[in-house]
Amino acid sequence: MNMIYDLIIIGAGPAGITAAIYAARKGLKFLVLSQDVGGQVTKSSIVENYTGYQEITGEELARKFEEHLKEFKFDFKETEVTNVQKGKDGFLVETEHEKFKSKTVIIATGAKPRLLNVEGENELKNRGVTYCATCDAPLFANKDVAVVGGETPLLSQRCS
Numbered sequence: 635m636n637m638i639y640d641l642i643i644i645g646a647g648p649a650g651i652t653a654a655i656y657a658a659r660k661g662l663k664f665l666v667l668s669q670d671v672g673g674q675v676t677k678s679s680i681v682e683n684y685t686g687y688q689e690i691t692g693e694e695l696a697r698k699f700e701e702h703l704k705e706f707k708f709d710f711k712e713t714e715v716t717n718v719q720k721g722k723d724g725f726l727v728e729t730e731h732e733k734f735k736s737k738t739v740i741i742a743t744g745a746k747p748r749l750l751n752v753e754g755e756n757e758l759k760n761r762g763v764t765y766c767a768t769c770d771a772p773l774f775a776n777k778d779v780a781v782v783g784g785e786t787p788l789l790s791q792r793c794s
């Protein structure tokens with residue numbers, strides 16, 4: 635608890651891992667606190683929009699992220715962050731059993747889709763029901779799709 639990190643990164647999905655690689659290359663003294671390594675990308679069967687890879691499984695991509703990260707020396711704890719507080723000298727980051735001090739914090743805890751909670755949604759998840767236009771829209775090209783939410787008031791549109 636006496637140690638004051640330059641940076642604490644919360645989350646080790648693609649965003650947190652990328653932040654960690656940059657922090658390591660800058661020679662910062664930093665700590666990564668995350669419930670897992672890889673984040674949501676590990677759940678993706680095939681990723682087709684990551685530059686340099688025409689097609690790669692999410693698991694393989696996450697493994698490559700992890701391999702890259704392992705080239706560097708830094709502190710890592712697999713744990714859930716329960717609280718972040720700003721004090722006058724920086725931040726206090728809390729997990730269930732520990733507290734850490736840092737000058738700066740990057741929160742890279744991702745986002746979760748807001749589910750509709752309607753009948754059939756769970757059964758049809760990734761079989762027609764999708765939550766990521768960037769990832770999956772091309773799969774529905776020239777098909778009739780229903781769009782729920784988003785920035786346009788369209789309820790239904792032809793995907794092209």
Ligand SMILES: Cc1cc2nc3c(=O)[nH]c(=O)nc-3n(C[C@H](O)[C@H](O)[C@H](O)COP(=O)(O)OP(=O)(O)OC[C@H]3O[C@@H](n4cnc5c(N)ncnc54)[C@H](O)[C@@H]3O)c2cc1C
Pocket residue numbers: 644645646647648649650667668669670671672673674675676677678679680681682683713714715716742743744745766768769770
């Ligand atoms: C099934 C599926 C398929 C996908 N396919 C694609 C695709 O083909 N192409 C594409 O571009 N994107 C795809 N995505 C989306 C992509 O995975 C996400 O955009 C990306 O993972 C977001 O990265 P992130 O690092 O911001 O967050 P996340 O990947 O969500 O990572 C968040 C990290 O924060 C950690 N965390 C969260 N809360 C806490 C806490 N309180 N304490 C400690 N750690 C915490 C989590 O354990 C995790 O490690 C897909 C997502 C899913 C679910």
